[in-house]
Amino acid sequence: MAGRGHVDVSERRLRPIYDALDANNNKKAIQEADKVLRKQKDLICAKALKAIALLRSSRRQEALLLAAEVASEEPIEEATLQALTICYREMERGDLVARIYENAVKKVPQSEEFLSHLFMAYVRLGEYKKQQQTGMALYKVAPKNPYYFWSVMSIVMQALTTEDETLSQKMFLPLAERMVEKMAKDMKIEAEAEVRLYLIILEKQKKYEEALEVVVGPLGSKLISEIELQSLMQAEMYVQLEDWPKANAKYRKLLLTNPDNWLWYIHYFTSLFHLVDSGWTPSEADEGSSADVVTGTVDMAIAFVEERVADELKNGKRLQRGPFLARMELLKRLTERGNQEAADKIGSPADLLKEYFGKFGDKPCCFMDMRPYLTMLKLDDNAKFVEELQTYIEIPEKAGELGLPSDVKTMQRHICCVGLARSLGLQEHLTGEKRDELIQDLMRRHQHGLQFGTDLLPTDVQPSDSYILMAVHIKYAEYLKTKKLSLLFEVIVMLEKGVACSPSNAQYKLILIKLYILLGAFQPCKKLYDNMEVKHIQQDTLGYFYSCYAVALGHLTPACSILSSMLKFFSANHKDTTEYIIAAYKYGSFHKIPEIISFRERLNLSHNYSSLAVERMLLDFIMETTNPEQMRELLDYMEISPEKDEIKWDLLKDNRDLTVLSSWEPEERELTDQQIAWSFCQEKQWLRLRSLILRSLAAVILISQPAPMDGEHSLSHNQDDSKNGESMDGHGNTLLSLIQEMNTHVQDVECQPSTVTENMDLLCGPVPTRMKVYLDGQHHILLTSIFQVAVDVHSLGTNDLNQSQELQEKIARNFDCILKTFEYVLDSMDTPIASPGSPPEVYPQVLQGLVLLVETLCLMTLVISQCQVMLKPIKASLTKKKRKKKTPTNIVPQVFDDYKMFVESLVQFGEKLHKCLLEVDIVITEVDVSTLEISPAPEHAKREDISAETVWKKVKDSYQISAGEMAEVLKQKLQFLRTVRL
Known part of the structure; x- marks a missing residue:
């Protein structure tokens, strides 16, 4: 004790x-x-x-x-x-x-x-x-x-x-x-995890026969963590061995135990057609009633699928969709193979689709289930097909009144029917009046359907939300044709009303974010995105909707916090996934370890990650630096190496989820894989340009650092005497190669044909990059010219100044080129950011142009300040020599006068740009949005407080914040610019 x-x-x-x-x-x-x-x-x-x-x-x-x-x-x-x-x-x-x-x-x-x-x-x-x-x-x-x-x-x-x-x-x-x-x-093997590790080793060596022996042997009996896991692994091994008869038999047997497993049907049909193509014929034993029967003919497959359908119908319980979908999948494959005789035995596509709609039309998934098989219908029969589907919808009709459903299931059937009509192209040729009637009809139905969601939790979406989404798609398609701003405002008003009724609907919010960005208004997007409470991996898959547009649209202060919070997810990725790997070792989930590591690598190689990091570093240089010393400190903190490109361009992953938005568009207007690949190519091109600018800026900062000197500054010192000097020369060469790479990259982008841009502006498509606005504004010319000036100024310090007349003339020419380009760009910015005409217009590209111009002027200020750092010792050395020789008539090199004139001109351009930004507030305030021709909302619609004026106020406030923030940053950099004179 x-x-x-x-x-x-x-x-x-x-x-x-x-x-x-x-x-x-x-x-x-x-x-x-x-x-x-x-x-x-x-x-x-x-x-x-x-x-x-x-x-x-x-x-x-x-x-x-x-x-x-x-x-x-x-x-x-x-x-x-x-x-x-x-x-x-x-x-x-x-x-x-x-x-x-x-x-x-x-x-x-x-x-x-x-x-x-x-x-x-x-x-x-x-x-x-x-x-x-x-x-x-x-x-x-x-x-x-x-x-x-x-x-x-x-x-x-x-x-x-x-x-x-x-x-x-x-x-x-x-x-x-x-x-x-x-x-x-x-x-001594005791656990399933050990057996699965054995199988991983064999599969990686492609020893599928040995792996099969393990699965069917005594060790296979330990595979019990999932139902039918041993049988499923056997089937997978047969597929790898291309033993199609056994694979077919095994998947057939699996489907007898679970007829709703869609993946098993896919493998079953794949093995079937391999057998058919190879001319395999069943033996007498195969034709028996054994559970291991091989389905070696199309007729046997049809009979098997029909049996599954019949069994489902006999059950009388809740029907499973798998057998009915499998029947349509088999019909589609037979049709694609040209085996019309066998296809006719299954039935007509229209009849199967109608039967499916009759049984599952009240489920939200019905439209997506039916969509892949709509291509089997004949174009002439589409209208008749949809008309026949409506007979399954029990909506009472009243003379002169809109027939409305009496329950959620009936409403869901109607939603599916309208979606099918749009996907089949039946709404493509509606006249303006008919289209407006359809939109009003959908909005009324949405309003009526809200009664079915009165008892829902705030986190649930309303069952009638799809009506608004359909109406939005129709209205937005019309906007793409006409480019009328009033239509875009109508779409936003509809969605804002939808959010008011269904605050947890992420579809509404994602579309609203895209539309506000198209209008050039970032301010409303932040609240919408924050309310979605995007977590973990969604920061990567959905972040593209939102992340970099804060910078693009001039909301620089929020951009800092937005980029930082998103980067935290990526920086925590390694730590979090490491804990998962350790847990996998502890609990024996060995097969999960390669998956977790692959997941970690995919995040590390995410294009979004690289883009966020580059934009954040550029933003820090623009907003946080007011003297050359701060620039060097920031560069040391960032650990940027101009010589080494840290981005693995060939391995970058496109993790954007471009299928997140619901769509009922016809097949020809769907976003294709080719268009997605092209969009990703454009994103990489923009990222490469931004990365080159960042690395070039880093190289400028490094070459401006003074090398150790013996006594006084030598105008023609030997660089071999100092490793530091060698380093400075190395950074100078790096900067030259970066300038050349930037010029080549821009030329490649300008010469690249945009052959697949059609339909890229779809509602579910990605927002384009700023590349076009950037090139139209000739910002690449301004930056490459100022970077070249930095190289030449650095060369002045490593050569005899008296023999550098040609170099000084080159600097003067670059100064002149920059000033002329700046003047041209500023003159082209005379287009107002908005038009108070009737109907009013806003020009987001003008706002983006102003943002880029402010950014370019800020970057040029940083570069020219580093040029001052390099020129100061040269001027001090000349002054010292002048005093020693007592020759007051020494001619001052032209480069100093050119530098002074250039800085003064740059300040003047900055003041002119600052004035333009201040005028944005006046111009945007004068816009009268009441002149927009907005279609009236349904008479009984709620939330009448949401109108075009409400939306316009959000847009106006956002533009004013953009202009104010850019004006403040520009003012800070102009103060900096006035201090960098020699």
Whole structure:
């Protein structure tokens, strides 16, 4: 009893430090740690805990030094090691975590705990070879299966990650296979995870026969985590072996147990047509009633599918869609193969589709189920087909009144019917009057359908929301034809009313974001996006709707927080996925580890990630720098290397979800794979241009750094005398190559034919990049010219100034080119940002042009300030020589006068641009949106407070914020520009 009551003195002394850290009171934790260390100097756990408190108090360097002091003593106490681990993880120094456990293992090599911690430390670092060795050491200390298979999995990961395919196939995978075979022969394989790892190893070597033997053998009986998993794996192996009879029989058997599995039907039909094409004929045994019957003929397949349909109809329970869809899929495949005789045995496409609609038309998925098979209908029969579908909709008709459904299921059938009519092209040739009637009809039906959602939770969408979405698609298609602003405002008003009734409908919000961006108004988008509560991977898949347009439309301050919050997701990706990998090792989910790593790599290679990072860095240079020293500090923080392109262009992934928006458009107006690929190509072109600008700016900052000098500045110093000088010359050459690369890239973009841009402006399509506005504004000419000036000014400092007349003339020509281009661009900006005419117009491209012009002027200010840094020593050296020689009549080099004139002209252009921005507020206020011809809303529609005026106020406010923010940034840079005179 006395032993139980004993409390370790050290633990009692450390308790206040733990409590302070848990309470996030870091200051008190440091005080408590100091108090303990005064009493017990050798209590290194207190030092480790103090290091954590210092780190959390933003005293990183002190924390690192203190943690290093503790680590140097190579502790083996559990509490100290845990504290050090926490400290190093928060520093993101996983390598140091591994080192402390390496030292602990050296002292206590038989410790299972230390070895397992060391293994997981290597997992965090992706050190697969060391994982393998540690796993085997663990198995020797504690012969447990998980440790052995940790080592095997580490070998597999070496095989999967090595770039040498021969090494993978000849060494790593065979070694892993032998290790698992040994366990299998010794009857030591115990868990399903171990069997699945064995199968992964065999499949990676394409040893499908051996894998099949494992699945059908005694080890296969351990595959029990999913229903029919063993049979499914057998079927998959037969497909890999192209043993189509057995694959067909196995999938047929699987479908008997679960006739609703769509993927199994696809494999079943694939195997069937392989058998048919090869001329395979069934034997007498195959024609029996055995469950392993091979469906080797089309007639047998038809009979099998019809049996599944009949069984469903007999059940009398809730019907499953799989057999009915399978029948239509089989009909479609037979039709595509030209086997019309067999297709006729199944039935006509129209009859099958009508039957399907009759049974499942009340389900929201019905339209998407039927859509792939609409192509089987004859064009002449489309109108009749839709008319016949309407007979399944039990809506009472009243003379002179709109027939409205009495329940949700009837309404859903009507929604499906209208969607099918649009997809079949029946709404394409409606006259203006008929089209408006249809839109009004849909809006009334939406309003009526709201009664079916009165008891829904706020997070649920209204069942009648699809009516508004259909009306929006119809109205937007008309806008694309006419480009009338009134139609766009009508669409936005409809959607805003939809959001008011169904605040959780993400479809409404995503379309609204796109439409507001098309109008050039970013301000409303932020609230819409925030209300969607986009989480985790959606930041990547849906972020393209929103992320970079804050910069493009001049909302620079919100852009900083938006880009930062999105980048946090990507920066946390590695840490989060590492925890998932560790969990997979702990729980034996080995087959998930390659998937998680692949997921992590896909995020790391996301185009959106690279784009956000580049835009954020450019934005920081534009907004955060007011002197050359800040620019250098920011560059050091960003760790940009001009010589090295960090973006892996060939591996970039397009993670945008371009199918997220519902669409009922006809097939010819659907977004194609070719158009998506072209859109991604344009996005990469824009990103490459932005990346080149960023790297060029970094090169300018680096070449402007002064090299060490002996005594006085030498106008013709030997660069070989200084490694720093060599570095400066290297950056100068890098900048020259970047300028050339930028010019070549722009030429390639201008020469590239846009052959697939038709339909790119669809409602579900991506918003185009700013490339056209950028090139039309000749910003590439302005920037490449100013970068060339920086190169030439740098060359002045490395050559004899008296022999550099040609170089000075070149600088003067570039100055002249920049000023003339600027003057031309400013004159072309005379187009107002909005027109107060009737009907009024807004010109988002003008706003984007102004944003780019402000950005370009800011970047030029930064470059010219670095030119001043390089010219100052030259001028100081000349002044010093002049005093020594006492010749006051020395001629001042022309470059200094040219520089002064250029800076003064740039200030004048900036003031003129600043005036244009201030006038935006006046112009946008004068627009009278009441002159827009907006169609009246249905008489009984709610939310009449939402109107074109409401929408216009949001647009106007957004434009005013854009102009105000750009004017403020420009004012700051003009103040900077006035200070960079020689």
